[in-house]
Amino acid sequence: MADVNEEVYVIPEIDTKGLEKEFPLSKPGFGAGGKTNEWRLLRPVINYEKCIKCLICWIDCPEATITRGKDNSVAINYDYCKGCGVCANECPTKAIEMVKED
Amino acid sequence: MAVSVMTGSRSVATAVKLAKPEVIAAYPVTPQTEIVEDIATFIKNKELNAKFIKVDSEHSAMSALIGASSAGARTFTATASQGLMYMAEVVHWAAHARLPIVMAVATRALASPWSILNDHTDFLVQHSSGWIQIMCENNQEALDTTLQAFKIAEKREVMLPVMVGLDGFILTHTSMPVDVPDPDLIDSFLGKRMAPFALDPDNPLTFGNVVDDKYFMEMRYKMFESMQNAKRVIKEVSEAYAKLTGRSYGLVECYQCDDAEHVIVTMGAASGDAKVAASMLRKEGIKAGVLRLRVIRPFPKEDIVEALANRKTVSIVERDLSAGIGNILAHEIKSALYDAGAKVFVKSFIAGLGGRDILPEDFVNAVKSAASGKKGDEWIRLNLG
């Protein structure tokens, strides 16, 4: 098992002093495209006994919703994972299964 | 204080030299070419320390400046006619992006057919772009206005780009005495640009991503407010400049207006001929004056109404055409007068398209036509043969 490593996401504190209400400016943040977890029909589930920490799923995830831990363990960030299935398709040990969302 | 005899192009280029923009991007188009050629020479001679990006098109010129201005630089370009139209997509973008870019427009007739000669349609059709627009009468004003443009644009309560218009060939290629302010004076007048926001890896902001219908109107409202602020800022900047140079400019200029019964309204270099015409008319006993439109955007509604509301006639002489309605500014002026409940006879004259001269006699005849109560738009000296 591994936990999502929230520390990997780099979001600096920017004091825009309300500039974004006056000028077309936006600040970095999660979910700029909405609650993308709600797009899922399937969710990836990692079988940690098969996982060899090869990091292929981590590098191939288009969403940065697989986080990498200091020990190279990987975890799915279900808050925003879209369920595309690339990770399951690429995993060399078939450690990831795409499971139907309830 | 140093008086030189120089062309309008050189006056603008000299102002740019004094304003010290960091990035200039421009594409040559007649009759703007001497402006950018001078800038290249100033850079070569180390009189100006700037990057002059010799872009591949006018669209690229404005796109490059959107990039440079977003990065925090003071920026300048110049264009005319076809170039301004080609650039138009990003002209609007620059204003909506709230970037204080300064652009000189050497006015020139639009094709088809080809003409390199002067008229104002190119400048005026961009009047809904969100740019502040100021039209100059002579080379001195072209230098002064270009300098002031940077200060006006960069003011926090404005943050809108400024378009400085000067008549193609009539001003750009004609030499006049111009007083060039001392560089140190201008350094203290302008200072360096202090951008309230800029592309910065340490403060990563996204510029211009999608704003949906929940806030787009509010963004436009903010622009609208800034344009209103610009009316005051233009006057304040002019006063500050006047303290340094003795020369002051308003949103409009009223010449011999005090007791005028018949006012000519016009814009640009031909205003000089209109002033001569006003004096000619006065010799005949007709109390004429000239209202020169200098700031087109923000539209100086109050100044126009004050200057025109209580006259007998108003003769608006423009060198532009919005086919299907007539002159472009005349309708804005008429609507301002209507809103104020003014009951003055306004007549519209289409003149000077494609470089045709507008002579003092033309203004005299226009006033006489208006004074006779003859209704309807008139075309001045059309030779249909």
Place this chain on the structure above:
Amino acid sequence: MLLRDVKFEEKWLPGNAACPGCGLSLGLRLLTKAIEKPVVVIPASCASVVQGAWPKSSASFPLLNIAMAGAGAAASGIANAYEMLGKEGTVVAWAGDGGTADIGLQALSGAAERGENIIFVMYDNEAYMNTGIQRSSSTPHGAWTTTTPEGKREFKKDVAAIMLVHNLEYVATASVSYPVDFIEKLKKAEAHKGTKFIQLYSPCPPGWRLDASKTIEVGKLAVETGAWILYEYENGKLTISPISSRFREKKARRPLIDYLSLQGRFAGISQQDIAELEAEIDRKWEFLLKFE
């Protein structure tokens, strides 16, 4: 570079508006892993909208949106401004195939000719995807798009080849399916002067009628069939990248049908068109191998 050496930090944030399995989303994520301080310009394209909507953005790096034709020019402006102002950052234009090969070609060529210090990445999803899958000059022969429902007649414009003759220090092709290769190429590009160009193969599940989970797999098939050639042109020398080098011999390449059959956009392709595509692959290899 080893996969393990790729950095942990994520500056392309989750919850962006990209379709599931989007190649360009992965591409942007990889960009942030390769470049320390990217300052990115994005012209009208899918990338413009995948950032999400105001007041948020999925980009935790400075990003300037610009009109479709203006990427090369806007990037030039930023690079010049940064130099004058003494600011640090690597300017990257991130444009789709439309905003590069078609409407954006002039500004790209202009920037390259002027030697502007920018990295221009053309992420190639082979059509105007953002507006609903219309053909671009980068759409392959025989592909369905909404404006080529009969299958595109024309052949794919080779933008990387066009950039080869712009006298640049670095031109490369890359693919999101080979992430470490792309990261390495970006790092190499960054170390060079002037304009650097990378054409990035970037699958689009909806546009290619591809299962979203196959984004990486289809990219590998593109390389293994020889349809996409990974190469680098550095300081006058052209090298076929090791990953593609195995497929220089025609007999080493997988049959093209293996690549095409994964994608619904080629479902109606004729045998004639397939043969023409195979001949095009042979021609491209022959052309590139001349310069190796």
